[in-house]
Amino acid sequence: MTTPENVVRVLAEPSRLRAFAAVVLGAGTIADIAAASGLKVKDAGIALQKLREAGLVEGDPARPADLKPLAATLTEQVPADGLAPFVRGDKLISLPVAHERRRKILEHVASHAFTARTYYEEKEINERLRVWCDGGELDHVTLRRYLVDFGLLERGGGMYQAQPLPI
Template sequence: MTTPESVVRALAEPARLRAFAAVVLGAGTLADVATASGLKVKDAGTALRKLHEAGLVEGEPARPADLKPLAATLTEAMPADGLAPFIRGDKLVSLPVAHERRRKILEHVAAYAFTARTYYEEKEINERLAAWCDGGEVDHVTIRRYLVDLGLLERGGGMYQAQPLPM
Protein backbone atom coordinates (compact mmCIF):
# COMPACT_ATOMS: atom_id res chain seq x y z
CA MET A 1 0.00 0.00 0.00
CA THR A 2 1.31 3.42 -0.93
CA THR A 3 1.34 5.82 2.00
CA PRO A 4 2.79 9.32 2.35
CA GLU A 5 5.60 7.82 4.40
CA SER A 6 6.42 5.17 1.78
CA VAL A 7 6.49 7.83 -0.95
CA VAL A 8 8.90 9.97 1.05
CA ARG A 9 11.08 6.94 1.83
CA ALA A 10 11.15 5.87 -1.81
CA LEU A 11 12.01 9.32 -3.13
CA ALA A 12 14.51 10.19 -0.40
CA GLU A 13 17.25 8.35 -2.27
CA PRO A 14 18.63 10.65 -5.02
CA ALA A 15 18.90 7.98 -7.74
CA ARG A 16 15.27 6.94 -7.23
CA LEU A 17 14.15 10.56 -7.28
CA ARG A 18 16.01 11.15 -10.57
CA ALA A 19 14.60 7.95 -12.08
CA PHE A 20 11.07 8.84 -10.96
CA ALA A 21 11.42 12.33 -12.46
CA ALA A 22 12.56 10.74 -15.73
CA VAL A 23 9.51 8.46 -15.79
CA VAL A 24 7.15 11.34 -14.99
CA LEU A 25 8.71 13.30 -17.86
CA GLY A 26 8.05 10.45 -20.28
CA ALA A 27 10.99 8.04 -20.15
CA GLY A 28 9.59 4.51 -20.13
CA THR A 29 12.33 2.08 -21.06
CA LEU A 30 15.34 1.33 -18.91
CA ALA A 31 17.64 2.94 -21.48
CA ASP A 32 15.46 6.06 -21.66
CA VAL A 33 15.34 6.37 -17.87
CA ALA A 34 19.12 5.96 -17.63
CA THR A 35 19.70 8.60 -20.31
CA ALA A 36 17.15 11.08 -18.98
CA SER A 37 18.26 10.74 -15.37
CA GLY A 38 21.99 10.58 -16.02
CA LEU A 39 22.20 7.30 -14.11
CA LYS A 40 24.13 4.21 -15.11
CA VAL A 41 21.83 1.54 -16.57
CA LYS A 42 22.38 -0.71 -13.54
CA ASP A 43 21.52 2.11 -11.12
CA ALA A 44 18.48 3.12 -13.18
CA GLY A 45 17.29 -0.51 -13.12
CA THR A 46 17.67 -0.73 -9.35
CA ALA A 47 15.87 2.59 -8.90
CA LEU A 48 12.99 1.49 -11.17
CA ARG A 49 12.65 -1.78 -9.27
CA LYS A 50 12.47 0.06 -5.93
CA LEU A 51 9.99 2.57 -7.34
CA HIS A 52 7.85 -0.28 -8.62
CA GLU A 53 7.96 -1.97 -5.19
CA ALA A 54 6.94 1.33 -3.58
CA GLY A 55 3.96 1.59 -5.93
CA LEU A 56 5.17 4.76 -7.64
CA VAL A 57 5.91 3.24 -11.04
CA GLU A 58 3.98 0.56 -12.90
CA GLY A 59 4.02 -1.33 -16.17
CA GLU A 60 6.44 -1.97 -19.03
CA PRO A 61 7.39 0.51 -20.34
CA ALA A 62 7.45 2.28 -17.00
CA ARG A 63 4.87 4.95 -16.30
CA PRO A 64 3.91 6.78 -13.12
CA ALA A 65 1.40 4.90 -11.00
CA ASP A 66 -2.01 6.41 -10.38
CA LEU A 67 -1.44 8.37 -7.18
CA LYS A 68 -4.88 10.01 -7.14
CA PRO A 69 -6.15 7.80 -4.27
CA LEU A 70 -3.08 8.78 -2.23
CA ALA A 71 -3.64 12.45 -3.06
CA ALA A 72 -7.29 12.15 -2.01
CA THR A 73 -6.23 10.58 1.29
CA LEU A 74 -3.78 13.40 1.91
CA THR A 75 -6.39 16.01 1.05
CA GLU A 76 -8.88 14.49 3.50
CA ALA A 77 -6.28 14.34 6.28
CA MET A 78 -5.19 17.95 5.82
CA PRO A 79 -7.54 20.66 7.05
CA ALA A 80 -8.46 23.53 4.76
CA ASP A 81 -8.02 27.24 5.40
CA GLY A 82 -4.22 27.26 5.62
CA LEU A 83 -4.08 24.88 8.58
CA ALA A 84 -2.37 22.07 6.66
CA PRO A 85 1.24 22.98 7.46
CA PHE A 86 0.41 23.06 11.15
CA ILE A 87 -2.26 20.39 11.70
CA ARG A 88 -2.32 16.80 10.47
CA GLY A 89 -5.57 15.04 11.30
CA ASP A 90 -5.99 15.59 15.02
CA LYS A 91 -2.34 16.43 15.71
CA LEU A 92 -0.80 19.86 16.11
CA VAL A 93 2.52 19.70 14.28
CA SER A 94 3.76 23.23 14.96
CA LEU A 95 2.56 26.79 15.49
CA PRO A 96 3.02 29.68 13.09
CA VAL A 97 4.82 32.81 14.21
CA ALA A 98 2.22 35.20 12.79
CA HIS A 99 -0.30 36.09 15.51
CA GLU A 100 -3.48 35.89 13.39
CA ARG A 101 -2.51 32.56 11.88
CA ARG A 102 -1.55 31.20 15.32
CA ARG A 103 -4.92 32.28 16.68
CA LYS A 104 -6.69 30.50 13.82
CA ILE A 105 -4.76 27.28 14.56
CA LEU A 106 -5.51 27.50 18.28
CA GLU A 107 -9.20 28.18 17.60
CA HIS A 108 -9.23 25.00 15.51
CA VAL A 109 -7.65 22.99 18.34
CA ALA A 110 -10.02 24.49 20.92
CA ALA A 111 -13.06 23.76 18.75
CA TYR A 112 -12.15 20.08 18.46
CA ALA A 113 -10.69 19.54 21.94
CA PHE A 114 -13.33 21.27 24.06
CA THR A 115 -17.02 22.05 24.26
CA ALA A 116 -17.89 25.71 24.76
CA ARG A 117 -19.15 26.73 28.19
CA THR A 118 -18.01 23.44 29.66
CA TYR A 119 -15.83 23.29 32.77
CA TYR A 120 -12.70 21.13 32.86
CA GLU A 121 -10.19 20.30 35.53
CA GLU A 122 -6.58 21.12 34.68
CA LYS A 123 -5.75 17.42 34.41
CA GLU A 124 -8.35 16.90 31.69
CA ILE A 125 -7.23 20.04 29.84
CA ASN A 126 -3.66 18.71 29.92
CA GLU A 127 -4.71 15.25 28.70
CA ARG A 128 -6.74 16.64 25.80
CA LEU A 129 -4.00 19.02 24.73
CA ALA A 130 -1.25 16.41 25.20
CA ALA A 131 -3.11 14.20 22.72
CA TRP A 132 -3.05 17.07 20.20
CA CYS A 133 0.65 17.76 20.84
CA ASP A 134 1.89 14.15 20.70
CA GLY A 135 4.77 14.04 18.21
CA GLY A 136 4.66 17.77 17.45
CA GLU A 137 7.04 20.60 18.20
CA VAL A 138 4.88 22.31 20.84
CA ASP A 139 4.05 21.03 24.32
CA HIS A 140 0.59 21.01 25.86
CA VAL A 141 1.50 23.50 28.61
CA THR A 142 2.44 26.12 26.00
CA ILE A 143 -0.79 25.48 24.12
CA ARG A 144 -2.83 25.76 27.34
CA ARG A 145 -1.12 29.06 28.14
CA TYR A 146 -1.84 30.42 24.64
CA LEU A 147 -5.49 29.34 24.87
CA VAL A 148 -5.87 31.19 28.17
CA ASP A 149 -4.02 34.28 26.86
CA LEU A 150 -6.29 34.38 23.79
CA GLY A 151 -9.44 34.00 25.91
CA LEU A 152 -10.32 30.64 24.40
CA LEU A 153 -10.07 29.09 27.87
CA GLU A 154 -10.85 30.93 31.09
CA ARG A 155 -9.11 29.87 34.27
CA GLY A 156 -10.47 30.35 37.77
CA GLY A 157 -10.91 28.47 41.01
CA GLY A 158 -8.82 25.55 39.81
CA MET A 159 -11.10 24.99 36.81
CA TYR A 160 -11.03 25.96 33.16
CA GLN A 161 -14.01 26.87 31.04
CA ALA A 162 -13.95 26.62 27.26
CA GLN A 163 -15.24 29.81 25.69
CA PRO A 164 -17.43 30.06 22.58
CA LEU A 165 -15.40 30.78 19.47
CA PRO A 166 -15.88 34.13 17.76
CA MET A 167 -17.97 34.06 14.61
Protein backbone atom coordinates (compact mmCIF):
# COMPACT_ATOMS: atom_id res chain seq x y z
CA MET A 1 0.00 0.00 0.00
CA THR A 2 1.30 3.42 -0.89
CA THR A 3 1.24 5.63 2.19
CA PRO A 4 3.05 8.90 2.81
CA GLU A 5 5.29 7.12 5.30
CA ASN A 6 6.19 4.40 2.76
CA VAL A 7 6.94 7.00 0.09
CA VAL A 8 9.30 8.82 2.44
CA ARG A 9 10.92 5.55 3.55
CA VAL A 10 11.51 4.37 -0.02
CA LEU A 11 12.76 7.71 -1.35
CA ALA A 12 15.02 8.30 1.67
CA GLU A 13 17.55 5.94 0.09
CA PRO A 14 19.61 8.03 -2.37
CA SER A 15 19.82 5.49 -5.19
CA ARG A 16 16.04 5.01 -5.16
CA LEU A 17 15.50 8.75 -5.17
CA ARG A 18 17.86 9.12 -8.15
CA ALA A 19 16.16 6.25 -9.98
CA PHE A 20 12.71 7.72 -9.29
CA ALA A 21 13.84 11.12 -10.56
CA ALA A 22 15.12 9.45 -13.73
CA VAL A 23 11.76 7.73 -14.28
CA VAL A 24 9.88 10.99 -13.67
CA LEU A 25 12.12 12.65 -16.26
CA GLY A 26 11.29 9.98 -18.84
CA ALA A 27 13.72 7.08 -18.39
CA GLY A 28 11.74 3.87 -18.93
CA THR A 29 14.26 1.02 -19.11
CA ILE A 30 16.84 -0.05 -16.58
CA ALA A 31 19.59 1.05 -18.95
CA ASP A 32 17.96 4.48 -19.36
CA ILE A 33 17.49 4.81 -15.60
CA ALA A 34 21.12 3.86 -14.99
CA ALA A 35 22.35 6.38 -17.55
CA ALA A 36 20.11 9.21 -16.33
CA SER A 37 20.77 8.62 -12.63
CA GLY A 38 24.46 7.76 -12.77
CA LEU A 39 23.77 4.41 -11.08
CA LYS A 40 25.24 1.08 -12.09
CA VAL A 41 22.78 -1.02 -14.09
CA LYS A 42 22.49 -3.53 -11.23
CA ASP A 43 21.78 -0.77 -8.69
CA ALA A 44 19.26 0.85 -11.02
CA GLY A 45 17.46 -2.50 -11.35
CA ILE A 46 17.32 -2.98 -7.58
CA ALA A 47 16.09 0.58 -7.06
CA LEU A 48 13.45 0.16 -9.77
CA GLN A 49 12.20 -3.04 -8.14
CA LYS A 50 11.85 -1.29 -4.75
CA LEU A 51 10.04 1.63 -6.40
CA ARG A 52 7.61 -0.80 -8.05
CA GLU A 53 7.03 -2.64 -4.75
CA ALA A 54 6.25 0.69 -3.09
CA GLY A 55 3.76 1.58 -5.83
CA LEU A 56 5.74 4.58 -7.05
CA VAL A 57 6.58 3.17 -10.46
CA GLU A 58 4.49 0.97 -12.72
CA GLY A 59 4.49 -0.54 -16.17
CA ASP A 60 7.12 -1.61 -18.64
CA PRO A 61 8.66 0.67 -19.73
CA ALA A 62 8.68 2.19 -16.28
CA ARG A 63 6.59 5.27 -15.64
CA PRO A 64 5.64 7.11 -12.46
CA ALA A 65 2.53 5.77 -10.78
CA ASP A 66 -0.49 8.02 -10.43
CA LEU A 67 -0.04 9.52 -6.97
CA LYS A 68 -3.14 11.73 -7.13
CA PRO A 69 -5.18 9.33 -4.93
CA LEU A 70 -2.39 9.45 -2.33
CA ALA A 71 -2.35 13.24 -2.47
CA ALA A 72 -6.14 13.29 -2.04
CA THR A 73 -5.96 11.13 1.09
CA LEU A 74 -3.32 13.44 2.51
CA THR A 75 -5.54 16.48 2.14
CA GLU A 76 -8.42 14.58 3.75
CA GLN A 77 -6.31 13.36 6.67
CA VAL A 78 -4.30 16.44 7.54
CA PRO A 79 -6.06 18.35 10.30
CA ALA A 80 -6.83 21.96 9.46
CA ASP A 81 -6.05 23.10 13.01
CA GLY A 82 -2.26 22.98 12.80
CA LEU A 83 -1.79 19.41 14.06
CA ALA A 84 0.02 18.26 10.94
CA PRO A 85 2.50 16.61 10.61
CA PHE A 86 1.94 15.06 14.01
CA VAL A 87 -1.57 13.67 13.50
CA ARG A 88 -2.99 12.07 10.40
CA GLY A 89 -6.60 10.97 10.69
CA ASP A 90 -6.82 9.00 13.92
CA LYS A 91 -3.10 8.21 13.96
CA LEU A 92 -0.45 9.90 16.03
CA ILE A 93 2.62 10.12 13.83
CA SER A 94 4.95 11.79 16.34
CA LEU A 95 5.02 14.33 19.15
CA PRO A 96 6.63 17.75 18.89
CA VAL A 97 9.35 18.79 21.31
CA ALA A 98 7.80 22.19 22.08
CA HIS A 99 5.73 21.89 25.26
CA GLU A 100 2.67 23.89 24.12
CA ARG A 101 2.48 22.14 20.79
CA ARG A 102 2.92 18.76 22.47
CA ARG A 103 0.06 19.61 24.85
CA LYS A 104 -2.17 20.56 21.91
CA ILE A 105 -1.49 17.21 20.20
CA LEU A 106 -2.11 15.28 23.43
CA GLU A 107 -5.37 17.18 23.99
CA HIS A 108 -6.42 16.25 20.47
CA VAL A 109 -5.73 12.55 21.11
CA ALA A 110 -7.45 12.63 24.53
CA SER A 111 -10.54 14.37 23.16
CA HIS A 112 -10.92 11.79 20.40
CA ALA A 113 -9.97 8.68 22.38
CA PHE A 114 -11.83 9.33 25.64
CA THR A 115 -14.93 10.91 27.12
CA ALA A 116 -14.26 13.45 29.85
CA ARG A 117 -15.10 12.41 33.43
CA THR A 118 -15.38 8.77 32.34
CA TYR A 119 -13.49 6.02 34.14
CA TYR A 120 -11.51 3.43 32.20
CA GLU A 121 -9.60 0.33 33.17
CA GLU A 122 -5.96 0.29 32.12
CA LYS A 123 -6.67 -2.44 29.56
CA GLU A 124 -9.20 -0.22 27.76
CA ILE A 125 -6.87 2.79 27.92
CA ASN A 126 -4.15 0.67 26.31
CA GLU A 127 -6.48 -0.62 23.58
CA ARG A 128 -7.64 2.88 22.66
CA LEU A 129 -4.10 4.27 22.61
CA ARG A 130 -2.68 1.35 20.59
CA VAL A 131 -4.98 2.38 17.74
CA TRP A 132 -3.51 5.90 17.85
CA CYS A 133 0.08 4.60 17.95
CA ASP A 134 -0.16 2.07 15.13
CA GLY A 135 2.50 3.03 12.58
CA GLY A 136 3.78 6.03 14.53
CA GLU A 137 6.92 6.70 16.54
CA LEU A 138 5.36 6.30 20.00
CA ASP A 139 4.09 3.23 21.80
CA HIS A 140 0.84 3.24 23.77
CA VAL A 141 2.62 3.07 27.15
CA THR A 142 4.63 6.22 26.45
CA LEU A 143 1.53 7.99 25.15
CA ARG A 144 -0.42 6.98 28.28
CA ARG A 145 2.38 8.32 30.48
CA TYR A 146 2.36 11.66 28.62
CA LEU A 147 -1.42 11.93 28.99
CA VAL A 148 -1.09 11.38 32.74
CA ASP A 149 1.88 13.76 33.03
CA PHE A 150 -0.07 16.49 31.24
CA GLY A 151 -3.12 15.94 33.46
CA LEU A 152 -5.34 14.71 30.65
CA LEU A 153 -5.78 11.33 32.33
CA GLU A 154 -5.86 10.89 36.09
CA ARG A 155 -4.75 7.59 37.57
CA GLY A 156 -5.93 6.16 40.88
CA GLY A 157 -7.21 2.96 42.40
CA GLY A 158 -6.38 0.92 39.33
CA MET A 159 -8.58 3.13 37.15
CA TYR A 160 -8.03 6.09 34.86
CA GLN A 161 -10.36 9.04 34.47
CA ALA A 162 -10.33 11.26 31.40
CA GLN A 163 -10.19 14.90 32.45
CA PRO A 164 -12.17 17.70 30.84
CA LEU A 165 -10.10 19.81 28.47
CA PRO A 166 -9.57 23.50 29.13
CA ILE A 167 -11.80 25.77 27.09
